[in-house]
Amino acid sequence: MTERLRVQDLSVHFRSERREVQVVHDLSFTLEAGRTLALVGESGSGKSVTSLALMGLLPPPPQSRTTGSALLEGRDGADLLGIPESRRRRLRGDRIAMIFQEPLTSLNPVHSVGAQLVEAIRSHRSVSRRAAWDRAEELLDEVGIPEPAARLASFPHELSGGMRQRVMIAIALALEPDVLIADEPTTALDVTVQAQILDLLRRVQERTGMAMLFITHDFGVVADIAHRTVVMYAGRMVEAGPTEDILRRPLMPYTSGLMASVPLLETAGTGRSELATIDGFVPDPAAPPAGCAFHPRCAHNRPGRCDVPPIAVEAPAPDRSIRCARWRELAEEVR
Amino acid sequence: MSETPMIRTVDLAQHFPIRKGLPGRPGAVVRAIDGVSIDIPRRQVVGLVGESGSGKSTFGRAVMALDPPTSGRVEFDGTDLSQLSRAALAPYRRRMQMVFQDPFSSLNPRMSVAETLGMPLRFREGGAGRSERRDRAAEMLEMVGLPRSYLDRFPHEFSGGQRQRIGIARALMTSPDFLMADEVVSALDVSVQAQVLNLFARLQREMELTMLFITHDLAVVGHVSDIVAVMYLGRIVEIAPTRALFSGPRHPYTEALLSAAPSPVPGGARKRIILEGDVPSPVNPPSGCPFRTRCPYAIAACAEDRPALAAVGPDHRSACIRTDLDLMPATGRRTEAALEGSPG
Known part of the structure; x- marks a missing residue:
């Protein structure tokens, strides 16, 4: 697979009232030619900030500060995060382009x-x-x-x-970019039109081989378009891997919780069963919980394990990553 | 004999003039809803699904008697609301309440929760006293899962999900029989959406509410509704008990909607019907069947007469002359994948 964009340890800080708040934590992923990677999460997960950081569209320092690297491969390759704005402007639109949720704005x-x-x-x-x-x-x-x-x-x-x-x-x-970032491009559209647009993006990708970063909150859209998926929570990657694997066997309780909270077409009209819910709220980025950011809302939380930093990223399979202190035991329980 | 439905609409139409006509030449009108006759039975949830511009919100407003209809009528508990004066309508208004999509813009930012919730009771006959209103507001807050201590807070202090709960609590203050919910979970994150949908289900059961639940989201409508009505260009094209509609759609538009909705259920091959183009303008709708311009099964006869909503099964009606079609159910994709996977 040809790499198009390699993002390494991306972190974004915002400054508010003389305090710095970190909204994206050490995020790493790779976009490959002809493939789509989905960034999935709810509001406040940092998924849109990630896309804006890559495009260089965040406010300049000191209001925001971006660290890490984003290497654009190929002819005149460059670190998007390390080059001056004048050079980035030449790449933007040409080598890396973006579409947004609301085209009218x-x-x-x-x-x-x-x-x-x-x-x-x-x-x-x-x-x-x-x-x-x-x-x-x-x-x-x-x-x-x-x-x-x-x-x-x-x-x-x-x-x-x-x-x-x-x-x-x-x-x-x-300009036939190598990388397309799509931030919730179908969220404001009707389902029949959404199907048209997803189909269009897929056909263009097949033809041009562009790499796509697709940002969404909708697991249905993820299943439809993404080869790989990164689930984000409170600015961190909590689970990543091939989309089909994640949908079939989510390992992080946040991922399975999110998936269970979505009503399914397949079970429509079979009695109004309770939907699974995730209690509580996304944490305030200015005061994140210690250890796993999800632990205060997690049904599998174990004091002394989940609330103690740091929670390491592990690889349950060669192409999967997970940030959960208890993933191994939880996977055993399911089995 | 079945009991009187809570809501019955009879040939309800709402047309909005958009250009003045010249003398002798009529002006253009938007036929936002165009002859809708449905029943909402007591203690049932009717889901109304349609894309933008289908007229579903206009229908909701007409049912609530917010706008006088161009023609046709709305009956609430057997009474024709269009015949009533404003004063005579007031007691009915208390029995029918609504919740909107954007709880922030429907809450007054300068009113505390207690004031917001008390408002529907202030103008009641005789008027409820301040402490009575406050007690009732606290009771309703608890009903929607919020602590009493929120009474003196203001809308900006709450998250989207909490605001939506406050909007629901306000609607329940007058102990309504009927609740109209228009895109109430569309702006919420999925985990919060699940909480609010569960809340609606519980309230509906406990308070024996009759509901009209308007949304563009098929999975949501399938989850909350007893009966689903599908709207296209101001007309109901199909209506059926939820299970029947999802497992055996009889209108090509319903089939297309079901197949277009992305599902997170992993499962091999999926047949997807991708409709071409957009919904036609309701100013100048196509002749005959309004869907024929995008319908993969359209034949010449579809352009002739507007198909009537006709019975195709028990409590199942569809407005399509192609009754010969074998359409794909919502679960069809799964079945297909299963068939492909099996060796024989």
């Missing part, structure tokens, strides 16, 4: 779709306006927008939510 309301695509192309490539315009039409066609030539003249407000997200994807794909 990412698109410029006063410029036509065509103008925004042409700008994206011409800011990185020295091609004529004419050639860029032709490429823009091609791109709209590729992302499944009907009558692409006519749509180039449309403004964002004239398009439906699904069409806007397609335009965002077209802009992100304009």
Whole structure:
């Protein structure tokens, strides 16, 4: 497998009222060509901050501080976290692109779709306006927008939510990036449109071989699109591995708890059984619990084991990682 | 004879004018809901599912008699609400309450929890006294799983899930018979969503509530509802007991919705129907069946008449002329995977 992006020990601190709060802790993962990695978690897990840090879109120091490395492989490879903003700006859009949950806030309301695509192309490539315009039409066609030539003249407000997200994807794909970061790109869309967009991303990936980092809270979407999954809690990786393995046999109580709390289509109408719940709340990042950040909410919490730092990351299988002091015994219990 | 349903809508329509017409030429109207007739039986939960623009929230508002309907009527416990004056409507309003998607924007940031919860009782006939309101508010807070000490706190001090509980507590203050919940868990994290869904299930059982539960999430609707109605372009296209609808959908739109919803259940091959395009404009809906422009099974006859909601099984009605279709159930993907895995 060809590596596209290797993230090592990524940490992000925010500064609030003269205090530094760490919101992402030593996160490491690798994105491979033609593969999708999902970052899964609830609000406050640090998944979106991770994507913004990689894109260099967090506020500059001292408001935020990012450490670690993110090595972009291939031609003019670089550490995204270690290069000056001017150089990062050249890579952003070209080698690494991003799409967001709400396309309307990412698109410029006063410029036509065509103008925004042409700008994206011409800011990185020295091609004529004419050639860029032709490429823009091609791109709209590729992302499944009907009558692409006519749509180039449309403004964002004239398009439906699904069409806007397609335009965002077209802009992100304009320069055939090696890495695409997708932050909840289908969360605001209807299910039938979500299915279209997931299908589109998959087809583009098959064709171009881009690596994708897919950020979501939805295990259904994870099952659908991701080859590998990293589950995050309170800014830390708590479990990682091949998606199918994690869905079949989650080892971390947080992962299994989250999965059990989702109602399933498969059991609809079979009586209103109680959904499993996770009591309590995500911890305040300014005052994280000692040891495992999940222990105050965990049904398997053992004082003296789970609330004592540090909880090491272990490898239950060659391609899996887990951060849980009791994973071994819990796995035995299940068996 | 069955008992009178708590809610019955008869040919309910809500049209909104969007452009003034010229003399002799009618203006454009959005047909947000267009002839909806359903019953919500007592102590049952009817789930209404549809995509954005389907008219499900407009239907919810019409049922609550918030907007006078363009035509048709809403009957509450056998009484036609559209015939009542504002004053005559008041006692009915207390018996029907609602909870919204965004609890933050539906709570007044300057009112304490006690004031917010007391509000529905203030304008009651005779008016409840301050201490009576406070006692009732404390009781309702405990009912929704929050401590009494929250009475003097303000909305900004709470998480999304807690705010939603406060919104539910407010709706319960008047001991309603009927509760309309519009996308109440859509903004919540999954672990919190589960807590709120369990809360609804418990309250419904304990207080014998009748509910209309509006959502775009099929798994959620399947979990909470006794009966599910599927809406498309302002019309009900299918309605059935939950199990029947999920295991044997009879309308192609229902099938498409079920197949498009991503499921975390791992299981080999899945057949997915990907609809093309978007929901058509409700200003200018297609002739005949509103779904025919996106339907994989459409035939020429689908453009002719608007299909009526017709019985296709016990308490199961569907508005599709293609009664010959064998559609894929929600569990079909699993069955398929199991079949592929077995050697014979």
